[in-house]
Amino acid sequence: MDLSTTTVTWRGLTFSGVHGAPFGLSTLEGWSDLPPARRDTEPRQQAHGRFDGPVWSDERTIIITGSTYSAEERDARLLALESAAAWPSGQGSTEELVVTHGGRTLTAFARLTRFKPTFGGAWASGGFPYAIEWVAPDPLRYSPPMSVATTFPVLRGGLEYDLYTDGAGTDLGYLDYGEASDTGRIVVSNPGSAAVPILFQVEGPVDPSGFDIAQVDSDRRLRFSGPVSAGSVLVLDGATGNVLIDGSADRGGLLTYRDWPLIPPGGSIELAFIPLGVDLGARLTAVVRPGSW
Structure with missing residues (x-):
C-alpha cells in the first residue's frame, strides 16, 4: 500500500507516510476494507447451509504502525505519543480519527484501545517503532x-410574467409582482455510500405551539410541541435521538412525532x-455528514 500521501491525525498528532516525517506511518490496516460482518442466522435442520438473513457490519478496528527517529527529540516525541495515547479522563464519548488516504479525507469516531512503543536497539540513538489501535x-x-x-x-407573491423577448431569449418586457416567496x-x-441521519438546529424564537419537520x-x-426562546438553539440529533436546547437542557419529551429521516x-x-x-422568525439548519463504508 502506497502511504506516501497518507496522514492519520489523532488528538492533534499527525502520523505521515512522507519520508522523514516526525511521526512516520508504515502501515494502515482496517481503513479501506469493509469492517467484519455479523449475521444472525439459524442452521437448516437436516439440510445444507443456513437460513438467509441480513448482513450487519460490526465495529471497525484501525491499526497503524510507524516509527520516529531523532536523537535530539527522542524523549519529547515519546512524551507526545504517550500523551496522545493516554486514556481520556472520565471515558467520555468517542473522538475524531481523521485519515487522508487515496485522495479523500474521512473521519471515524473512535476510541484508542492499544498503544505499544518498542524500545529496541535503536532507542539509544533516538529511534523507536510503535503500533496504535x-x-x-x-x-x-x-x-x-x-x-x-x-x-x-413566507408568501410574498413573486410571480413574473414574460411579455416579449428579443427573439434570442432575453426578456425585454415582463410583469413583476415582487420578491419571490x-x-x-x-x-x-x-x-456517500451509506445511509446517514440528519442533525437539525432550530434557532429561536419558536411559538409555544412548536413546529413540524x-x-x-x-x-x-x-413534531416538536413546545417553544424555543429567542437566542436559543434547539438541536435534534438523528444519530442519537437526543433533543437538547443550548447543548444541555433535555426537551425529548416535547418531540411527539419521531420519524427520524x-x-x-x-x-x-x-x-x-x-x-x-x-x-x-425561526430558522432551521440541516447538517449532514456523508457516510462511506
Whole structure:
C-alpha cells in the first residue's frame, strides 16, 4: 500500500507516510476494507447451509504502525505519543480519527484501545517503532459536514410574467409582482455510500405551539410541541435521538412525532419546515455528514 500521501491525525498528532516525517506511518490496516460482518442466522435442520438473513457490519478496528527517529527529540516525541495515547479522563464519548488516504479525507469516531512503543536497539540513538489501535463502534467513515438552511414558508407573491423577448431569449418586457416567496423547504443530499441521519438546529424564537419537520411526499415527520426562546438553539440529533436546547437542557419529551429521516446512499430527500403556531422568525439548519463504508 502506497502511504506516501497518507496522514492519520489523532488528538492533534499527525502520523505521515512522507519520508522523514516526525511521526512516520508504515502501515494502515482496517481503513479501506469493509469492517467484519455479523449475521444472525439459524442452521437448516437436516439440510445444507443456513437460513438467509441480513448482513450487519460490526465495529471497525484501525491499526497503524510507524516509527520516529531523532536523537535530539527522542524523549519529547515519546512524551507526545504517550500523551496522545493516554486514556481520556472520565471515558467520555468517542473522538475524531481523521485519515487522508487515496485522495479523500474521512473521519471515524473512535476510541484508542492499544498503544505499544518498542524500545529496541535503536532507542539509544533516538529511534523507536510503535503500533496504535483504535476501535470505531460506528463503522462508517464520514466526509466533512454539509448544511442547508431555511425559514418557515413566507408568501410574498413573486410571480413574473414574460411579455416579449428579443427573439434570442432575453426578456425585454415582463410583469413583476415582487420578491419571490420562501417555500420553507430544503433538499438534503448524501453523496456517500451509506445511509446517514440528519442533525437539525432550530434557532429561536419558536411559538409555544412548536413546529413540524416533514419529509415531503411521505407521512414521516418530526413534531416538536413546545417553544424555543429567542437566542436559543434547539438541536435534534438523528444519530442519537437526543433533543437538547443550548447543548444541555433535555426537551425529548416535547418531540411527539419521531420519524427520524435517513438519507439513502447517493440520494437526497426534501424536507418542509412548518410552523404549528405564529411564525416568529425561526430558522432551521440541516447538517449532514456523508457516510462511506
